[in-house]
Every structure is written in C-alpha cells, then in structure tokens.
Amino acid sequence: MTEEELQRLKYPIGQFNCPATISNKQIEHWISILEDFPKRLENLVKHLSDQQLNTEYRPEGWTIRQVVHHLSDSHHHSYTRFKWALTEDKPVIKAYFEDRWAELIDSKSAPINMSLQHLKAIHFKLVYILKTLSEDELNKCFIHPETNSEVFLSYNIGMYAWHSNHHYAHIENLMKRKGWL
Structure with missing residues (x-):
C-alpha cells in the first residue's frame, strides 16, 4: 500500500478545514x-x-468496534470541554491518550x-446546549494543553x-470495500 493510499484511508474526507470566518x-x-x-x-x-x-478499517487501524467506542469516549470529552468553557474562564482541559x-x-x-x-444521550445534551449559544458564548474557549492554544x-x-x-466514513468505506452495504 502506498503512502497516498494509506492517507486516503486515514482521512477519507480530508482533514478538518475550518473557515476563517x-x-x-x-x-x-x-x-x-x-x-x-448518532x-x-x-x-x-x-x-x-x-x-x-472486529475488522480494522485500515491496516494497523482500529476495528469498527473500537471506532464506535472511541466516538462515544471522544464526544463525551468534547461535551465536558464545552461545559468547562461555558462555566470557567479559558480553562485548561485534560487531554487523554485516545x-x-x-x-x-x-x-x-x-x-x-x-x-x-451513550452517543445518543451525549449528542442530545450537547445539541440542546449548542442551539442556545449566544455569539459571546460561541467565542468562549478552552486551552488545549498539547498545543497550549485557545x-x-x-x-x-x-x-x-x-x-x-x-x-463514519472510515466505517462506511470499509463496508463498501467488503461488500457489506
């Protein structure tokens, strides 16, 4: 497998590209x-x-099961980070070894x-909060300790x-490659 093919498997929709505004x-x-x-x-x-x-979505990658559990863990952390930023002044969050x-x-x-x-519950709670955020609240931030950035x-x-x-694309693309869809 070439490095380019591996990168396509790792980032099937590309990396996050946030608009400047x-x-x-x-x-x-x-x-x-x-x-x-969810x-x-x-x-x-x-x-x-x-x-x-129990099938890996790419060579030396996580299995579908691990990806699903990772999503739950990661989005739980994200929910907590939103709450910290809304209730504290630029809190330094706790990173974790995913x-x-x-x-x-x-x-x-x-x-x-x-x-x-768990994802259904976390997203229900998260979306409920997100839909109510004011412009000032959207501009609140937390500090990520790995990059020390806001x-x-x-x-x-x-x-x-x-x-x-x-x-989602990791799982869906694997399922397409395997003929499971």
Whole structure:
C-alpha cells in the first residue's frame, strides 16, 4: 500500500478545514450534523456481526468496534470541554491518550450498543446546549494543553461535526470495500 493510499484511508474526507470566518449558517449546519449523527451511525452498524465489528478499517487501524467506542469516549470529552468553557474562564482541559483508551477491554470487546446509546444521550445534551449559544458564548474557549492554544467553541462545533463524519466514513468505506452495504 502506498503512502497516498494509506492517507486516503486515514482521512477519507480530508482533514478538518475550518473557515476563517464562521457564519451562523455554518454553525447551524454543523449542529445539524451532530444532531443526526448518532442515528446515522446506529443505522450504519446495527446489523454488523461480531466478526465484521472486529475488522480494522485500515491496516494497523482500529476495528469498527473500537471506532464506535472511541466516538462515544471522544464526544463525551468534547461535551465536558464545552461545559468547562461555558462555566470557567479559558480553562485548561485534560487531554487523554485516545490510542490507549482504544486498547482497553471495553473498546476491544464490549457490545457497541452501549456506546451507541451513550452517543445518543451525549449528542442530545450537547445539541440542546449548542442551539442556545449566544455569539459571546460561541467565542468562549478552552486551552488545549498539547498545543497550549485557545480552542473556540465555534471551532469545536465544526471539529466535532467533522470528527463524526470522519469516523463514519472510515466505517462506511470499509463496508463498501467488503461488500457489506
């Protein structure tokens, strides 16, 4: 496999490219992606067998099962980060080792339904808050310790809409390649 092919498997929709100016229309679009994502994901994966769930979406990548559990873990962190930024002044958030979390027993073997249900709950709560944010609240931020940079909530909405579509594409593309769709 060439490096270019591997990059296409890693980033099937490309990397997140945030517009320099984020419009209200863009925010609404990203929120709609987040609102629909849990159901879209569930519909994509609900009929997969354990063998299919344990298939890597790319060489040396995560399995579908790990991706589903990762989405639940990651979006839970994101929800918490939104709440911190809304209630504190530029909080420094806690980073986590997502690769290590993906190697834990729940990520490698637990039924995906637990994470699908968790995603539904987290997205329901997150979208409820996001739809109410004022311009001032959208401009609040948290500090990411790995880059020591400010992450504005408006940007983070887009990042997690992209993150949803990014991992959805990992699973969907694998399913297409395998003839499972």
